Structures are given as structure tokens and as C-alpha cells.
Amino acid sequence: xxxxxxxxxxxxxIMSVVAAVVATVTxxxxxxxxxxxxxxxPLAVMLFAAxxxxxxxxxxxxxxxxxxxxxxxxxxxxxxxxxxxxxxxxYFLVLxxxxxxRRTAVLLCVHPALLVLVLLTNPWHEAxxxxxxxxxxxxxxxxxxxxxxxxxxxxxxxxxxxLVLRAMTRAVPGHRHVYAVAVLGxxxxxxxxxxxxxxxxxxxxxxxxxxxxxxxxxxxxxxERYRQHSRVVPVSTRQVLEALADAVVVLDPGxxxxxxxxxxxxxxxxxxxxxxxxxxxxAPWREHLGPELxxxxxxxxxxxxxxxxxxxxxVRVTQMADHGDRAVGTVVVLRDVTELERLRxxxxxxxxxxxxxxxxxxxxxxxxxxxxxxxxxxxxxxLSLVLLDLDHFKAVxxxxxxxxxxRVLVAVADxxxxxxxxxxxxxxxxxxxxxxxxPGLTAxxxxxxxxxxxxxxxxxxxxVPGGDVRVTISAGAAELSPDGTSDGVLRAADxxxxxxxxxxxxxxxxxxxxGVRRRAxxx
Numbered sequence: 001x002x003x004x005x006x007x008x009x010x011x012x013x014i015m016s017v018v019a020a021v022v023a024t025v026t027x028x029x030x031x032x033x034x035x036x037x038x039x040x041x042p043l044a045v046m047l048f049a050a051x052x053x054x055x056x057x058x059x060x061x062x063x064x065x066x067x068x069x070x071x072x073x074x075x076x077x078x079x080x081x082x083x084x085x086x087x088x089x090x091y092f093l094v095l096x097x098x099x100x101x102r103r104t105a106v107l108l109c110v111h112p113a114l115l116v117l118v119l120l121t122n123p124w125h126e127a128x129x130x131x132x133x134x135x136x137x138x139x140x141x142x143x144x145x146x147x148x149x150x151x152x153x154x155x156x157x158x159x160x161x162x163l164v165l166r167a168m169t170r171a172v173p174g175h176r177h178v179y180a181v182a183v184l185g186x187x188x189x190x191x192x193x194x195x196x197x198x199x200x201x202x203x204x205x206x207x208x209x210x211x212x213x214x215x216x217x218x219x220x221x222x223x224e225r226y227r228q229h230s231r232v233v234p235v236s237t238r239q240v241l242e243a244l245a246d247a248v249v250v251l252d253p254g255x256x257x258x259x260x261x262x263x264x265x266x267x268x269x270x271x272x273x274x275x276x277x278x279x280x281x282x283a284p285w286r287e288h289l290g291p292e293l294x295x296x297x298x299x300x301x302x303x304x305x306x307x308x309x310x311x312x313x314x315v316r317v318t319q320m321a322d323h324g325d326r327a328v329g330t331v332v333v334l335r336d337v338t339e340l341e342r343l344r345x346x347x348x349x350x351x352x353x354x355x356x357x358x359x360x361x362x363x364x365x366x367x368x369x370x371x372x373x374x375x376x377x378x379x380x381x382x383l384s385l386v387l388l389d390l391d392h393f394k395a396v397x398x399x400x401x402x403x404x405x406x407r408v409l410v411a412v413a414d415x416x417x418x419x420x421x422x423x424x425x426x427x428x429x430x431x432x433x434x435x436x437x438x439p440g441l442t443a444x445x446x447x448x449x450x451x452x453x454x455x456x457x458x459x460x461x462x463x464v465p466g467g468d469v470r471v472t473i474s475a476g477a478a479e480l481s482p483d484g485t486s487d488g489v490l491r492a493a494d495x496x497x498x499x500x501x502x503x504x505x506x507x508x509x510x511x512x513x514x515g516v517r518r519r520a521x522x523x
Contacts, residue, residue: 016058023051038094046087050189053080071131074140075119078128078149082112085153088186092160095182096167111152118145161186188215247334251297253327255285267313267336297332304337312338354428356406357413365427365435366486372439373486383439383480384446387493388416388453390432391472391505400464407462408471415456419449434473435493443479443510450475450508458506472506479511 027047034040056076086108090100122128128149130141161183168179189212241248247264251257257280260268265276285297293315296303302316314335320328352364360368369385376383390412397405409432416426416434425437436453438446454473461468476496480489492511500509 016054020051020054023047039091042087042090042094046084046091049080049083049087053077053084056080067133074129074131078119079112079116082115085156086111089156089160092164096163115149188212249332251285251330253329257281257283257285258329267334311336312341357410357428359413360425360427362429365425365429368425368437369486372437373480376480381440382442384441384443384477385438385489385493386436386446386450386475386477387497388434388473388475389497391474393432396469400469404462404464404469408469411460411462412457415460416453419453419456443477446477447508447510450477454508474500474505475508476500477508477510
């Protein structure tokens with residue numbers, strides 16, 4: 001039996017096989033997540049192509065095939081490498097927050113397709129590989145198209161890594177490590193390829209690129225296994241800005257627009273009414289934001305302002321500075337609080353108004369009475385008030401029900417409000433008890449105003465089956481004395497009102513000044 005030459009695999013070739021296996025297993029695991037992670041598909045394609053690349057490289061020297069098989073394996077190494085480069089650029093593109101357009105996908109396929117065509121025709125032109133058979137051994141060399149292939153591969157990887165590095169500077173801090181891991185995983189096999197090209201000798205058949213890819217596969221396998229939140233495209237600060245409901249405008253120190261988010265494009269409009277767009281970037285803010293924001297931006301701080309269109313904006317201005325305390329720009333955050341202000345005004349109205357009649361409630365009346373007393377004391381102007389109570393109102397509820405009673409209260413409230421002049425306050429302070437606050441009127445003048453209101457109320461009618469319901473009122477008028485208080489004048493009017501009821505109801509009684517008899521008015 002003739003002695004047969006036994007090819008013993010080197011450590012590099014064994015590691016190439018291991019790299020192929022690891023890349024394949026990792027690729028299968030990653031591919032399962034293609035529907036939940038936009039990074040899964042390009043990463044899986046990259047891993048499968050690297051597996052083919054490493055397998056062909058290992059078999060080229062381990063299996064000791066025939067000359068035709070050896071030549072085929074020499075050719076089989078390069079398509080996998082071309083697909084790895086294209087898939088890596090695709091991965092970087094998606095990782096940086098962009099999408100793979102149809103045009104870009106077609107362009108990425110051009111390199112592997114042309115490479116396959118060149119390899120199929122290589123035996124005729126040998127412009128890519130120069131393969132010679134010497135004593136039954138295939139000796140390989142490279143042609144000019146090999147260097148074109150290598151140059152294109154690096155020309156594609158470098159801008160891809162640049163996209164990732166640029167995105168890393170704009171990412172939120174919690175996601176920056178994702179970019180660093182991606183760049184590290186891509187750099188390791190590139191280093192191996194450089195070492196192979198620069199220092200490897202043909203006789204040693206030293207090819208480090210697939211071996212170094214084992215490190216990349218291990219990095220990505222660790223990421224897929226243990227870093228769950230790293231499987232998705234990281235969040236950039238641009239995405240954060242675009243997701244904000246608040247409008248954000250960034251100005252440079254000279255007042256020119258550097259950036260506006262989506263909410264700002266919707267909320268803010270140019271002076272001519274057109275919305276903001278990217279054409280506004282670089283222009284002075286006065287050309288696009290309108291003069292109403294000028295004072296706020298100049299003064300800084302925060303303020304609520306109303307635009308000419310009626311929108312209410314909460315504006316907050318923050319000046320930015322570098323570590324040397326030099327101004328680098330201004331951030332203006334605007335929030336549309338129109339609806340909030342409307343709700344606030346409505347709540348304020350509800351807090352001071354009686355829910356049934358719409359008149360001021362007791363709380364609002366007491367506040368206005370205190371203010372009116374303070375003003376009367378400081379100016380010496382007269383101040384009077386009138387307490388009014390419906391006569392026999394319980395009989396209305398007992399006879400016709402509370403629904404009709406409520407309608408009567410509303411009719412009386414409308415009559416009192418119609419009798420009030422500007423600057424006077426009408427309030428409901430009890431179940432059927434009302435009050436008129438009359439600044440500038442003396443007691444006698446207040447009594448006449450009260451009698452007018454009494455007549456209006458007597459004329460108010462609420463229709464019910466079988467006729468109309470009418471009510472009368474009893475009123476007490478009192479004037480604030482020079483040293484009087486809110487409680488004092490209110491108490492005097494209350495006493496006068498009960499005297500009107502005791503005197504037969506449907507009348508006005510004036511609380512006496514010092515030493516003056518009470519006067520009753522009845523029509």
C-alpha cells in the first residue's frame with residue numbers, strides 16, 4: 001500500500017471551522033427575531049455569509065481535495081466575503097436609525113453579483129485570481145480586480161462605521177454602548193483582514209479574517225443572549241425630540257434657527273401663516289417665529305402669552321453654555337395650554353358661581369364684600385348691601401315639587417341680575433336667600449334699588465299646569481358705617497330683612513343709621 005499524504009489541519013483552520021459553526025448557530029437564533037427587531041435580518045445575513053466564508057477557507061486546506069475542487073474552493077471564499085460587507089453596511093444603516101431603501105438594496109447587491117460573474121469567467125481572464133498548478137498543487141495569486149474588490153469593501157465599511165459613530169454621539173446615554181459593541185464587532189475581522197493582507201505569506205496560507213470573525217460572532221452572540229434591550233435600534237436624541245408633544249426650538253447665539261422638532265412645525269407658524277419646515281433652519285428666528293415671542297426670548301425665563309390667533313402658549317427659555325461659560329445657544333420649549341387655560345377659567349368660574357342660578361356664590365360674595373369694604377374705608381365712598389329672601393318658598397316646593405322650586409329660583413336670579421348695574425354684585429348665599437352688593441350707594445339709594453328688584457321678582461312667573469307660580473321677596477338694606485365691618489353691615493341687613501318679613505313680607509326695610517328710625521318701603 002502506497003503511503004498517502006495526510007493533511008493535518010492547523011490551529012487557524014480549526015478555528016475557522018469553529019467560527020463557521022458559531023456564526024451559523026448565532027445566525028439562526030438571530031433570524032428568529034426578525035419580526036421583532038429590525039437589526040435581526042441584516043445581522044443574520046452577515047453571520048450566514050461569514051459562515052460560508054470561513055467554511056470555504058477551512059476546507060481549502062483541511063480536506064486536501066482534487067485540483068478542480070481546490071480551484072472551486074478558492075473561488076467560493078469571496079462571495080461570502082462580499083455578502084458580509086454588504087450586510088454589515090445594511091446593519092449599520094439600520095442601527096443608525098435609517099431604513100434600507102429599494103435603491104440602496106439594489107446597489108448593495110451589485111457588488112456580490114458582479115463578483116460572482118467575475119469569478120465564473122476568471123479562468124479566461126484571470127483578472128481576479130491567478131491560479132497555477134505546480135506539481136499537483138494549486139498556487140494562488142491575485143489580479144487587479146481583487147484589489148478593486150478589497151478597496152470597495154473597505155470603502156463601504158468605513159462610511160457604515162461612520163454612520164454608527166455619528167449616531168452614537170446623538171443617542172441617549174443608555175443606548176450608546178449598543179453602537180460601541182457594533183463597531184467593535186465590525187472592526188475585529190477588519191483587523192484580521194488587514195493583517196492577512198499585509199503580513200501573511202503565500203506559503204504559510206495564513207488567513208486570519210474568518211478566525212477574527214469568531215470574536216465578532218462571540219460579541220454578537222453575547223449581545224443577543226444577555227443584552228435584551230440591545231436587539232432593537234437604539235433611541236437617538238432626534239427621536240426623543242420628535243416624540244415630544246412640546247414644541248422645541250434651538251437657536252444659535254446669533255438667534256438663528258438650528259433645529260425645530262415636529263411639534264414646533266405644527267404649533268408655530270411664520271408671520272404669513274404658513275407652517276415651519278426645514279427651510280427655516282439657518283434663518284433668523286424673527287423671520288419665522290413672529291414678534292410675540294421676541295420679548296420672551298430676549299428676556300429668558302418662562303411666561304404664558306397669547307398669540308394673535310388666540311392660542312395660549314407656555315414658553316420656557318433656557319440659555320445654554322459650554323464648560324467655559326460661553327453662550328452656545330438657546331432652547332425654547334413651547335407648550336400649547338389653550339385648552340388648559342380654558343379649563344382653568346371654567347373651574348375658576350365654577351368655584352365662584354352658584355351651580356343652579358349662575359350667580360356668584362357665597363364664597364365669591366364674601367371675597368367681593370371684603371374688597372368693597374376695604375375700598376370704601378380707604379376712599380370714604382358709600383357702600384350698601386341688600387339681603388333678599390323669597391316669601392313662602394317652602395310652600396312652592398311642597399305644592400309643586402323641587403323641580404318647579406328650582407325654576408322659581410332661576411327666574412328670581414334672572415330678575416335680580418337684570419336689575420343690577422355695572423360694578424354691582426348679585427349672589428345667591430343660601431337656599432332661597434340672595435344679596436345685592438352696591439358700591440357707591442347710600443342706604444336710601446340701596447332701598448330704592450332693592451324695591452326695583454322686588455318689583456321685578458314679583459313679575460317673574462313660572463308656568464305650571466293650571467297657571468303660573470309667582471313669588472314675592474322681603475329685603476333688608478344696610479349701609480356700611482365709617483367704622484363698620486363686613487360682618488357688621490351684613491348683620492344689619494339681615495336684621496332689616498327679618499323685620500320686613502315680620503311687617504307682612506313683600507317689602508324692603510332699611511337698617512337705621514345711628515339714632516334714625518327704620519323705614520319700610522312697599523309698593
